[in-house]
Every structure is written in structure tokens, then in C-alpha cells.
Amino acid sequence: MEPVYRGLGRCVCCFWLAVAFDIVGLVVLLIGVFVNVFFYDLLIYAGAIVIFLSLIWWVFWYSGNIEVPPAELEDDVGLLKKDKGGLSAIGGAVRRLSSRVSSGIRNSFRRNGAPSGHRGRAQRSAAGPPGAPQEGQVVVAMATMAPQENTPHAAVSSVAGCDIETLHAETSPRPV
Template sequence: MEKIYAGVGRCKCSFWFAVAHDILGVLIMMVGVFGGLIIHDLFIYAGAIIIFLSLIWWVFWYAGNIDVPPEELEDDVGKMKLKNRGISQVVRRASSRIRSSFR
């Protein structure tokens, strides 16, 4: 039986990091807009960069909440070896010939 995740899902840490970076970026940007400082443009750009970098946390949160059914999690590594057996042998022989020519 699968565990049901309510609310923000399984990746709560990534979610809260993303929210914190968004809030921090907006606060820094608002200080630049309304603060009346000489270096206001630095605060505006820094806030925008922090908001942009929070997209990393949002992608982590989204990717961590993707559910894949167990039947799609088959081990297909063995299937590829059987399917491309002739090609892999040809490549292996060519590689060994090239390697032996350099020795």
C-alpha cells in the first residue's frame, strides 16, 4: 500500500527552500525599489537573480513529486545487450584493434 502525500508532497525541503528564496528575492528587490538607497540597482538585480535561482528549487520539488508506476520501472539494461549484440561485438573488435595498434 502506497503512502499518500498530502499538501506539498514528498519534497517539503525543496518546496520551503523555493518559497524562502522567492520571499527573500522579493524583499531585496523591494528594498531596491522603495529604499531610496544610492545602490538601488544592485538590490533590484540581486533580488531578480535570487528569484531566478529559486527556479532550481522549484524544479527539484517538481521532479521529486513525479510518480512512476512500478510496472514502468522494468530493468531494460539486459534487453539492450541482447538487441545490439552484433553491433557491440563489431565495435569491441574495432576498439581492440585500434588499441593494439597504439601499443
């Protein structure tokens, strides 16, 4: 048998905390308004804050006293009714269909909606190994050179619409 609550209902502790916060906040606020002290503004603000915090206890007390019949809770918490066999089978089919559709949508966003800086696996494998030149890229090879006695002269050539300066050094063969 379910206990019967009268008067304050369930969550009596939250009710009395809310009342205590209201009384303390009101007393502190009124002291700040009517008593001649140099920190009256602190008392006014503190009283208002304590009264505001009492709202938390009032919400706890109110939400703790909401009564919902168990018949209405069955669908919300996943308890299926046993006596309606046909409807539960339909509900299971609808749930499976819903999960398939939502996972398909989620996966399509993962494949197609990746930011421009992140490429998917399919794009990465089609592009070749990392570091391989892609279409529209120019490969430039650089090498370090030891300083030579002769001064080099520069030649400018145009490749793909860009001017590239190459250094040609006239050197004599090195002794081995």
C-alpha cells in the first residue's frame, strides 16, 4: 500500500529549507533597509540573493510533489504493456526502423560533411600515399650547395606561369 501524504506532501525538508531561506533573506534585507549601518548595501544585496536561492528549494519541493500515474510512465521509462502484444510488436519494428534511419543519416554526415581540412578515408586512398604530388601541384627539388669561388649567374625561366630563378655556377672540376 502506498503511503498517503497530507498537508506538505513529499519533500517536507525542501519545503522547510525554502521557508527558512525566505525568512532569513527577508530579515537581512529589512535590516539593510531600516538599520543605520555603513554596510547597508551589502545587507540589501545579500538578503535579495538569499531570497533568490530559496527558489531552488521551492522548485525541488514542487517537482518532488508532482504525481504521475504509473500507466502514463510506462512509455516514458521503456516499460511496455504486456497485454497489447500486437502493439508492442509494431512498436519494436518502428524503433528498429527509426534507429536504422538515424544511423544512416548520422553516417552520411560523417562521410560527406567533414570539414575541408579533414579528408575521409576514401578521398585519402584515392589521392595516393601522403606526400605524393596531386593534380595542380608543382614539385620543387632543393639541394644544398657548397660555396664556390666563382660567382654564379642567375637565369630566369617561366614554368606554369611562375617565374623561377635558377642559379648556374661555372665551376672547374674538383680534384678527387
